[in-house]
Amino acid sequence: MSLDTNLEDDFQPRLNWDLWRKILLFTRPYRRHFAGLFVVAVLTAACDVLIPLLAGWVIDEVTQHGGEVNLARFGIAFGIVVVVFAMCVLAFITLAGLISTGVSYDIRKACFDKLQELSFSYYDRRPVGWLMARLTSDCQGLARIIGWSLLDAVWGMCFLSGIMGVMFWLNWKLALIVLSIVPPLVVISRYFQLRLLISSRAVRKANSHVTAGFNEGIMGVRTSKSLVRERRNLKEFQSLSTQMYDHSVTNALHASVFLPCVLTLCSVGVGLALWFGGAGAIAGTVTVGTLVIFINYATQFANPIEELARTITMIQGAQASAERIQQLLDTEPQVRDSGEVLAAIKRQEHVVAGRDVAIDGLPDRIQQVEFRHTSFAYKKGQKVLNDFNLKVARGQTIALVGPTGGGKSTIVSLLCRFYEPTEGQILINGTDYRQRSLHWLQSSLGIVLQVPHLFSGTIRQNIRYGDLGASDEQVERAARLVNADGFIAQLADGFDAQVGEGGNQLSTGQKQLIALARAILADPQIFIMDEATSSVDTEAEQQIQEGIDRVLTGRMAFVIAHRLSTIQAADRILVVCDGQVTEDGNHDQLIALRGHYYQLYTNQFSQDQSSQLLAGAAKE
Secondary structure, three states, X not given: OOHHHHHOOOOOOOOOHHHHHHHHHHHHHHHHHHHHHHHHHXXXXXXXXXXXXXXXXXXXXXXXXXXXXXXXXXXXXXXXXXXXXXXXXHHHHHHHHHHXXXXXXXXXXXXXXXXXXXXXXXXXXXXXXXXXXXXXXXXXXXXXXXXXXXXXXXXXXXXXXXXXXXXXXXXXXXXHHHHHHHHHHHHHHHHHHHHHHHHHHHHHHHHHHHHHHHHHHHHOHHHHHHOOOHHHHHHHHHHHHHHHHHHHHHXXXXXXXXXXXXXXXXXHHXXXXXXXXXXXXXXXXXXXXXXXXXXXXXXXXXXXXXXXXXXXXXXXXXXXXXXXXXXXXXXXXXXXXOHHHHHXXXXXXXXXXOOOEOOOOOEOOOOEEEEEEEEEEEEOOEEEEEEEEEEEEOOOEEEEEOOOOOOHHHHHHHHOOOOOOOEEEEEEOOEEXXXXXXXXXXXXXXXXXXXXXXXXXXXXXXXXXXXXXXXXXXXXXXXXXXXXXXXXXXXXXXXXXEOOHHHOXXXXXXXXXXXXXXXXXXXXXXXXXXXXXXXXXXXXXXXXHHHHHHHOOOOEEEEEOOOHHHOOOOOEEEEEEOOEEEEEEOHHHHHHHOOHXXXXXXXXXXXXXXXXXXXXXXXX
């Protein structure tokens, strides 16, 4: 089960006021809405209090004066209260909806902005599902509480205070008797709200497990059948279903017991009002209208008390969401510009820069990159790169080969400054790249991955992603440069053809060509290819390789290669094993060395020849 599912249901019994003060900062833009909503909540509570009061007065007037009473003024008063009440409800719904929607939008935007800033190391420790939950359910839950529950609480407190005030004003002795049901009502409401929250969270968590079980069963159906795992899978799924059944029964039991308990206590309140108030009415110390008012209020005690208990419980339940949201917002990127670099960028904003000056005031053109005694460890004490040294000049192509986990991708990730060295330096034109603008460096890179990611939309939109200001002509020129124009012309809609989600309407080779065109459109100074041809057939590989050869001219390039036939023309080939360079030279030099590279190359050559012979035999 994912980290997200397990963390989603944490419950905090105590309120963290410092945390909620930070979360409530998102309500600042809506201060006027909150002020209006507070007024509306007070007016709504006043209307709720006045309606039984007016009814009691009417009864007293009729009791005392009979048919001679002019009820028109009471009818007008009732009409005014009803109209005000209706307008308040409309305003309440409108304002609460605006606040809830606005706060949800602002929290999501702040979280998304933060996710764009964070370093790769943050994503290494957080599953995608966990992050998605922060942007969806957590944001929505907090906004709902801020927009609705807190104002329900204001209404509840005002209504309860109004009821109690009117009761004490009319008859303080009878008020004390009737209000004796409030303490047990508070205790019962609080108790069952907590139990309902916990059991409903358990149901949601069990449902997540069941959903995951469905997903794994469907996605892995071929594996399950090949391993004859059907009965075992069914047994595991039945266990998950049983857990959900048990939690659902518990939740339903709490809900079914809660309402009768509340109704019983309210009935006790009504009974007390009738008993003592009726005796007072017979004795002449309490009017019939007053008795009716007390009975009405006694039946309505449960509403504000239940609302207050529910609100407090929901706030406690949402505290885990608030903590996760605030934790995300408080996270500082491990890789970011230093204060000196930010100051240099700010100074440069007021300077008319030349064409060869970067946003940090230093030279824009990258002439040399140097790894100087560079080491790196994802976890402390576990180096994946150890004392790596390399100098690369503009126009050179460096190929990185070696076993999986040897450190090839780490070298490239450090160059891109997705991570920073734990020891040593990486220098650009002789300056430590931590003293340069991060945005400038990463804007100077063009990256093509082994499995390219395309966004839903057209081919044109995906290529233009490399430079959003590029014209259609520039987009098409980039496609021609990398040999992508051939297959695009064969599509019915050409450059306006939809690629599908993740590019699923295209082959892997076609996606690679589009990714290559996208990268070249950005006109990068450093080109990086991470096994860009390892997942395509020979024909597609030739097309991609031709495109790569064109775009690398005059650029610095780092190529992680699986197929060694694609890197024979590289200026230098580094064999990287266990975080260290074991061989260094061009293709001819490494072949003559007859070391690890020679073995890799000859093995691949033999395999390619065998594949060609088998393909030829199949055609015959």
